[in-house]
Amino acid sequence: xxxxxxxxxxxxxxxxxxxxxxxxxxxxxxxxxxxxxxxxxxxxxxxxxxxxxxxxxxxxxxxxxxxxxxxxxxxxxxxxxxxxxxxxxxxxxxxxxxxxxxxxxxxxxxxxxxxxxxxxxx
Amino acid sequence: xxxxxxxxxxxxxxxxxxxxxxxxxxxxxxxxxxxxxxxxxxxxxxxxxxxxxxxxxxxxxxxxxxxxxxxxxxxxxxxxxxxxxxxxxxxxxxxxxxxxxxxxxxxxxxxxxxxxxxxxxxxx
Numbered sequence: 001x002x003x004x005x006x007x008x009x010x011x012x013x014x015x016x017x018x019x020x021x022x023x024x025x026x027x028x029x030x031x032x033x034x035x036x037x038x039x040x041x042x043x044x045x046x047x048x049x050x051x052x053x054x055x056x057x058x059x060x061x062x063x064x065x066x067x068x069x070x071x072x073x074x075x076x077x078x079x080x081x082x083x084x085x086x087x088x089x090x091x092x093x094x095x096x097x098x099x100x101x102x103x104x105x106x107x108x109x110x111x112x113x114x115x116x117x118x119x120x121x122x
Numbered sequence: 123x124x125x126x127x128x129x130x131x132x133x134x135x136x137x138x139x140x141x142x143x144x145x146x147x148x149x150x151x152x153x154x155x156x157x158x159x160x161x162x163x164x165x166x167x168x169x170x171x172x173x174x175x176x177x178x179x180x181x182x183x184x185x186x187x188x189x190x191x192x193x194x195x196x197x198x199x200x201x202x203x204x205x206x207x208x209x210x211x212x213x214x215x216x217x218x219x220x221x222x223x224x225x226x227x228x229x230x231x232x233x234x235x236x237x238x239x240x241x242x243x244x245x246x
Binding site: 020023024027030034038044045048049052068072075076078079104107111114115118122 | 149152153155156159160163166167169170172173175176177196199203206207209210213244
């Protein structure tokens with residue numbers, strides 16, 4: 001049996017659902033952020049801090065960055081397992097995929113910690 | 123070996139269907155956003171850090187390259203969300219026939235293109 005050791009939730013069905021739930025969260029978050037910048041033409045530091053520093057936006061930003069970590073992992077996993085295969089990149093495919101997945105994990109970890117630091121220090 | 127195999131393929135008539143082009147673009151914009159989040163967090167971190175940081179961020183965003191990057195990221199978000207919404211429709215078996223899929227993909231591309239142009243107007 002092929003074991004699915006690198007997928008996000010060890011289950012394709014669960015990954016499928018998570019990808020969609022997090023997508024909806026991220027689409028709504030993007031809409032909120034873009035909407036804020038659209039309706040705030042005379043933007044200032046105080047207004048920016050006021051917006052992102054509100055408890056509701058702090059929670060929404062945290063939810064969004066956690067959703068990003070799951071969503072991006074599932075997406076990047078799909079791409080990695082589709083293209084970094086022996087048929088495409090030769091016999092070192094497993095090593096290449098390992099390095100690629102490691103880089104993705106590090107980047108997403110940094111994003112989560114960085115975002116928490118930015119939004120929860122306001 | 124089969125003897126009735128087609129020969130002399132007219133390669134110039136062979137191309138990816140529009141749905142395949144839309145799908146690979148969905149992936150490419152996803153990778154762009156994966157990197158772009160770093161730019162977005164950096165800019166937000168700077169702008170939120172202090173009054174001076176905010177002015178520095180505003181100054182950075184006056185630059186042509188920075189505006190182009192911002193537009194590229196907005197375009198990626200717009201396309202990725204539009205293609206994603208189409209995907210959710212497919213999940214509900216809306217436009218999941220061959221012809222329906224082609225029409226929905228063209229509609230998605232047109233809507234995305236209009237929004238991407240509007241985003242460009244907004245940035246510049």
